[in-house]
Amino acid sequence: MGIKVTIWSLTDKAPDSERKPLEPILKTENLWKLYHAGKVEVPALRGVNFDVLPGESVAVMGPSGCGKSSLLYVIGGLARASRGKVLVDGNDLTAMGDAERTKLRRSKIGFVFQRFNLLPTLTARGNIAIAQYIHGDGYDPHRFDVVTKMLGLEGRLHHRPSEMSGGEQQRVAIARAIINEPKILLADEPTGNLDTKNSDIVLEMLRRLNKDLGQTIVMITHNPEATTYCDRVVHMRDGIIVDGVPAD
Amino acid sequence: MMWQLVLRNLSHRPMRTLIGVMAVAVEVALVILIVGLTSGILQETAKRLEGIGADIMVQSPAAQMLITFSGSPMPIKIADKLAELKYVQAVAPALLQFNSTGGVETVWGIDAKSFRDVSSGFVFFQGHDFQGPDDILVDDWQAKAKHVKVGDTYHLFNHEWTVAGVVEHGKGARLFVPLATLQDLVGAHDKASIFLVKCTHPDHTEDVIAEIKDLLPNHPVRPLKEFMTLMTSTNIPGLQTFIDAMIALAVSIGLLVIFLTMYTTVLERTRDIGVLKSLGASKVLIVRALLAETTLLCVLGIAAGVGLSYLVRAGFLALFPTLSILITTEWVLRAGLIALVGAVLGASYPAWLASRKDPVEALSYD
Numbered sequence: 001m002g003i004k005v006t007i008w009s010l011t012d013k014a015p016d017s018e019r020k021p022l023e024p025i026l027k028t029e030n031l032w033k034l035y036h037a038g039k040v041e042v043p044a045l046r047g048v049n050f051d052v053l054p055g056e057s058v059a060v061m062g063p064s065g066c067g068k069s070s071l072l073y074v075i076g077g078l079a080r081a082s083r084g085k086v087l088v089d090g091n092d093l094t095a096m097g098d099a100e101r102t103k104l105r106r107s108k109i110g111f112v113f114q115r116f117n118l119l120p121t122l123t124a125r126g127n128i129a130i131a132q133y134i135h136g137d138g139y140d141p142h143r144f145d146v147v148t149k150m151l152g153l154e155g156r157l158h159h160r161p162s163e164m165s166g167g168e169q170q171r172v173a174i175a176r177a178i179i180n181e182p183k184i185l186l187a188d189e190p191t192g193n194l195d196t197k198n199s200d201i202v203l204e205m206l207r208r209l210n211k212d213l214g215q216t217i218v219m220i221t222h223n224p225e226a227t228t229y230c231d232r233v234v235h236m237r238d239g240i241i242v243d244g245v246p247a248d
Numbered sequence: 249m250m251w252q253l254v255l256r257n258l259s260h261r262p263m264r265t266l267i268g269v270m271a272v273a274v275e276v277a278l279v280i281l282i283v284g285l286t287s288g289i290l291q292e293t294a295k296r297l298e299g300i301g302a303d304i305m306v307q308s309p310a311a312q313m314l315i316t317f318s319g320s321p322m323p324i325k326i327a328d329k330l331a332e333l334k335y336v337q338a339v340a341p342a343l344l345q346f347n348s349t350g351g352v353e354t355v356w357g358i359d360a361k362s363f364r365d366v367s368s369g370f371v372f373f374q375g376h377d378f379q380g381p382d383d384i385l386v387d388d389w390q391a392k393a394k395h396v397k398v399g400d401t402y403h404l405f406n407h408e409w410t411v412a413g414v415v416e417h418g419k420g421a422r423l424f425v426p427l428a429t430l431q432d433l434v435g436a437h438d439k440a441s442i443f444l445v446k447c448t449h450p451d452h453t454e455d456v457i458a459e460i461k462d463l464l465p466n467h468p469v470r471p472l473k474e475f476m477t478l479m480t481s482t483n484i485p486g487l488q489t490f491i492d493a494m495i496a497l498a499v500s501i502g503l504l505v506i507f508l509t510m511y512t513t514v515l516e517r518t519r520d521i522g523v524l525k526s527l528g529a530s531k532v533l534i535v536r537a538l539l540a541e542t543t544l545l546c547v548l549g550i551a552a553g554v555g556l557s558y559l560v561r562a563g564f565l566a567l568f569p570t571l572s573i574l575i576t577t578e579w580v581l582r583a584g585l586i587a588l589v590g591a592v593l594g595a596s597y598p599a600w601l602a603s604r605k606d607p608v609e610a611l612s613y614d
Contacts (some may be wrong), residue, residue, distance in 0.1 A: 078526060078607045101529065106528020117611065118521045121256035126249075133249035134527045176527070 009227035025089055025183055025216050026052040026075060030085035033070045033239075046239035047084065052184070057210040059227040062236035068220045069188060071236070075218070076109050076186045077101040088181050106135055110177030115190035116169040118161040124172045125157040128179055135180040145178065151175045167198030174205055178215065180195040181200060185209070187219040191226055203229045254541045257513075265545060268509040272549020272587050273556050275502030279583035280557040282494045286487060287579075288572035294475040299418035302340070302444035302472055303453045306330065308468040311441075311470060313448045316595055321439030326464070327362070330443055333459045335452035338365035341440030342420070345432050351570070353390070355404065356421035357430030366446040367419055372519040374398045375413030381429045390422040394412075395570040405433050420444075422570060427450035429590055499590040502549075506594035510542060521602050522610025531603035542595035543588070550584040 033045035044067045052058050060068050073079040075086055077093050080101075086093040089108055093101055118127045129139050129149065129227040148154055151171045161169050170190060179187055187206065191199035209215040219230060227233045235242050258265045297305065306553045308322045321343065330339045343357035360378045364370075370377070372389055375398035384402050386394070391414045396402060402409040409425060431437050447456050451473050470478065514521070524534060557580075563574045 073608050076526070077609075102525070102528055102530055105526070109528075111526045113526075115609065117519065119520050119523060121260040122253065126252060126256065129249055130253065130524075132535065134524070134529045139249070193478070194297075237449050 024051040025054040030084040033074050033083040034159040039068050043239050050059040057230040059230040059233045061218045065234045067239040068236055072188050072220050077105040108183040110182035110185045112173050112177050114191045114192035116173045120161050123158050123160055127172055128175045131176045131179050140206040147179050148177050152197050166194050167201055185215055185217045191223050268545045269549045271505030272502050272518050272546050273552035275498045276550050276553025276583045276587050278498035279495050283579045284575045289575035292572035296418050297468040297475045298472055300367045301422045303447045304445035305306040305470050306443040307468040321436045324438045335448045335456050337448045338446040339539040342442050350541040355423040356427050357427040359427045366444045370580050371416035373414045378426050382409050385413045385415050385424040386407035387415050387417040387418045387422045389570050503590040503594040506591045510595040510598040515600045518610050518613040521605050522607045525607035534603045535599040538599035542591050546588050546591040547608045549561040
């Protein structure tokens with residue numbers, strides 16, 4: 001793509017990857033998540049210990065029902081942990097109420113979902129701008145242009161999700177997720193609904209975000225190819241992390 | 249951005265939006281028309297009473313209302329006693345009979361001479377005063393509405409009348425018949441429903457009222473020049489309750505439709521709500537978005553309701569030219585406010601539900 005602009009230059013902020021991090025940007029300690037099915041407690045996470053350094057990209061793999069999505073929702077502040085700790089940029093999510101977690105999610109987390117989850121009534125532009133609106137900074141045209149150019153969306157901004165391909169929708173979702181410069185980008189099966197060509201495009205975009213801009217990424221995936229775009233692969237089974245090995 | 253989202257959401261489901269708008273419109277139109285119809289009839293009646301030219305109206309003790317539609321007859325001899333009072337120039341008895349056949353109207357049985365004495369007479373557009381016992385005088389609005397002219401036969405109270413004259417409106421009633429004939433027809437011999445009193449000078453009105461109250465202690469005695477101010481729904485027993493009940497019914501309909509509309513909206517947008525929450529939208533923001541949508545829908549409904557009110561009024565007046573529907577700015581604003589409050593109340597619970605949705609469950613909603 002050859003685009004040299006960076007999001008970070010807009011806010012006079014050095015990329016996190018250029019800093020010398022002392023602490024993980026994301027850390028879980030003995031993290032448990034229990035769901036209730038009637039009177040029965042079903043553990044989705046059973047003492048997960050998991051660190052992610054700033055600027056790192058981590059793929060989380062495992063069979064269906066192993067707790068990957070639960071992990072993503074808990075570290076993203078969408079669900080409350082039952083036990084243990086979740087530290088995001090030094091903030092303990094488990095000690096926070098719903099409103100505080102919402103605030104933290106607004107400022108530090110970006111989500112990309114398998115089913116894109118764009119608002120169907122809004123255009124691509126609206127879907128990205130609404131994230132800026134919720135963030136509270138209002139519409140920043142410069143930042144908006146940088147992000148949409150980087151993701152190759154300039155010509156599709158006036159289209160609604162129903163008028164775009166899956167790949168385009170997922171790129172809009174990525175733009176929405178990074179428009180507010182989150183500390184961590186959490187992607188839940190981002191290529192799960194895409195064909196091979198569009199999967200490659202989306203994965204390449206995520207890789208560029210990580211390598212060029214230092215965006216920390218945690219990606220849940222079943223796609224073995226996706227793991228080759230990440231620094232590290234973590235395997236889960238039965239609610240725990242069973243290993244953590246470098247991809248190459 | 250908020251309004252862009254609201255507008256897009258409303259235009260996304262045009263039929264649902266239209267139903268919501270129409271529900272509010274009907275609610276607003278009902279309020280405006282019910283109030284307009286009652287106040288229109290009251291004011292028009294008051295104007296007609298004031299227009300008689302008499303100074304005082306004496307009613308029967310049994311007359312509970314400011315306006316007497318029918319009955320409550322008193323001995324006609326009271327007229328002679330009233331005429332003897334100081335400062336009284338003339339007294340005219342009238343027997344009022346309500347008719348609901350072929351329209352809703354109160355027919356006045358009058359004695360032509362005494363009525364002329366208190367009212368300075370009719371202005372005739374056609375014809376002349378009573379010349380026979382079966383003559384009827386019709387005011388110009390009624391003549392136009394019923395397409396009658398002098399010499400025509402007019403059917404009323406199972407009796408055939410001959411239209412003797414078409415008079416200018418605004419003299420108490422729209423139909424006048426000879427007092428004696430009406431007394432015979434309704435079996436109220438030597439009876440009258442009201443007495444109209446003309447004072448020697450308007451300044452003596454209060455003195456005459458005091459005298460009449462001494463003479464007839466239990467009879468309602470009212471100065472006619474104050475009828476416009478007295479003729480309000482709050483002064484008519486039961487009428488205000490009726491209006492309030494109708495308004496409550498209209499508001500309930502609007503509230504329930506808005507509730508249902510917004511409830512289904514929230515159900516349909518469960519996933520979208522999850523998305524907004526994943527982006528960090530607070531509960532307040534989600535409530536605000538839904539209430540803003542309701543407000544806009546309601547404003548459109550209010551505008552449509554005001555338009556509908558004028559349309560219905562035009563239709564009614566075309567069908568019933570003698571009807572009076574008074575649409576006032578005050579009640580247009582009140583109806584709008586009532587609809588808005590009802591709509592916001594109706595949307596509050598769905599909005600609250602939306603704000604409390606679990607984001608994970610919402611995101612997995614199909």
